[in-house]
Amino acid sequence: MNIKNFAKKVLNPRSSGIISAQTDNFLRRLKPRRFVKDYITGVYDNNVRPNVSDNTVTLSVLTDTHAKAVASASYYGINGIRHIIEANSAGDDLNIDLNVHLGDLIDGSDKPEISRGLLRFAVENYQKSTKPFYIAEGNHDENDKYDEHRFVSSASFNRDDYDSLVTKYNFEQSEISRLNAVSKVGWYDKGDVRLIFLDTSDIPYILNNGSKKYDFKKVRGVREQQLEDLVTVLEDTVDKHVVVFGHANIISPSGRSALNFNGDLIQQIFVSFNNKNRGQIKNELTGDFGVNLRYDFSSTGISKVSNYICGHMHYEKYYKVSGINHIILNCSALMGKKHGLTTDYNKKWDRRYNEISELAGYFINIDPDKLRLQIFGYGAATRYVSFEI
Template identity: 75%
Template sequence: MKIKFLTKKFFRPRLSEFISVQTDNFLRKLKPRPFFTKYIEQVFRKNVEPNVSQNCLTLSVLTDTHEKAVASSSYYGLNGVRHIIEANKACDSLPVDYNIHLGDLIDGSDKPEISRGLLQFTMENYQNSQRPFYVLEGNHDENDKYDEHKFITSASFRRDDYYNLVTKHDFEQPEIKRLSLGSKVAWIDKGDIRVIFLNTSDIPYILNGGTKKYDFKKVRGIREQQIEDLISILEKTIDKHVVVFGHANLISQSGRSALNFNGDLVQKIFTSFNNKDSGQLKNELSGDFGVNVRYNFTDTGISTISNYICGHMHYEKHYKVNGINHIILNCSALMGKKHGVTTDYNKKWDRRYNEISELAGYFININPDKMLLQIFGYGAATRFVSFEI
């Protein structure tokens, strides 16, 4: 069932710029379902909490919720919004350090005013939760899927829409660090643990006659400034267990770049950091994605990058390249088995609305005492897997 939206400009104060009053009213009626909130709490109490200690960093992680303004019972829709509401509500009463979303909050296929409204409503939920949060940008979050499908001649999202609706609120929190106001690399620390967040949708917003030079949905990359910031952060990372998160996978199992631009260069930074190397990193490109930088990781003590964790692929997988685990998490959005773009992984789960399989989420526990990164899944997710740090 599709929801029809009004376009009259009579609005509530918080969502006034972005969303119609009917949509606003409907979203605000979405409440956490007690069954799902209790289920998430029970997973944590039974499986995760026995592994939590004072030195651990414990994260609640969702990814690829693909929110759409559709009351779908078998595919992308408002179920993605509800999952965030339910996970955040459950974590309010749990010893979780951060709520993390790895990107693709929205599907990006709705009218721009609707997509902006969904982003703002969701970020209000994160802001109102009891835990600090970080939300990464996914390739769907600039609404380019709508532009593709409607063949419109102008970009439906303005240059700073996503930043103002999402990223700005990430950095309003004192727990979230970055090098400068323009930096797209962030990090958090707890004791001997450092978590770094990369933006794999680091694509320049360039208009050619009103349309975008780059389609954010189809193009994924990391530019030189972000690589320089990553190097600067790592050069000052002394005696830390480092885990990196992004939206999209950086490299394939064979070691080739899985991004359109520079995923392999980021992997080289990781391995150079672990090897305590110094040197120069460059590619053969010029212009928007050219890279030519220097690095020196000789004074980082025993610091090591052990794991890179992402979503994007809508299945689970992990593989090791040059000593670094690359871990892909399943999408939190509902993917019913009868939809053509549903991955085989999700078809096997036979995900159904109002059943546990509707959800897919994770608790990630980084434990320096056990030297382990432990992932506890719920819903359509593997229940437990662990990796060395």
């Protein structure tokens, strides 16, 4: 059976016989397409390499791959996994410091055993790469879309499924640090650059009669413990150029919270850090998302948070609030223009399977000497944009 027919048989969402072993068998047959790997390598060689030096940090970045057990040639499907395989395969031969995925590895609409298999396979691919990696959690990664569509009475993912399949492997790498075994804040250092990774799906797993109190797909937020850990990491960040990453945008261009809970508090922490302030941060909430913290950023030297980079919105956008650039990257998943959920941004790209427009990915370079952050896009992405750090 050829790979196309095998995909149609195994990745049929209407089939009651689909099992994780079949899916895993299919995934392991996937290989990077030569024209894609050559294209990504060419983007690096022609656009990135001439504009970076050894004293910089260079990342290969994907976001919102929305992998799904469907052999789709026009929308979300197994192509999301293939994009990961191809980006990592190309990056193995390039001067990349870190592979980054900004969340929504999966669409979260498959049966739980299939979604777990997709997460497991994606992480294994990052582990097999020659580069260290960081995978941020997205709002689709807890499989709540499956629960919504089937109106099930119990959560399809257990409390620790995502952490045991993905998060723990971030922190098994010596290059990635965190404060303790349960902290949701990670960081990576190279020279004068510090990258900090946040979890914008920091939602408590609480069951009411078997169903989740909070739908992880619909609710985005950060809780007090993560904010306290962020403060601690920043208080110990001295003379660093800081760039922060997460899945979802934390504030709107007007400065209002873009998360359901506490996105504006993250921005307040960044601004206070840049101003070397001491003080207190709190909100008017109680319970799951109440916050009341103190901070002291007076001894951080010339450190500054310059940019926050995320995905989630399935388009590109850049805006500055209180001196901090907020950068939204396009989704790496295929979004054909005839699908109802395809954003106008992606409709304009007219993205098509087996063409360059199927892809969307980025090389991000942070240069502490030139005080510059450069983004080199490929596929359905802006080719070049730069920001101050």
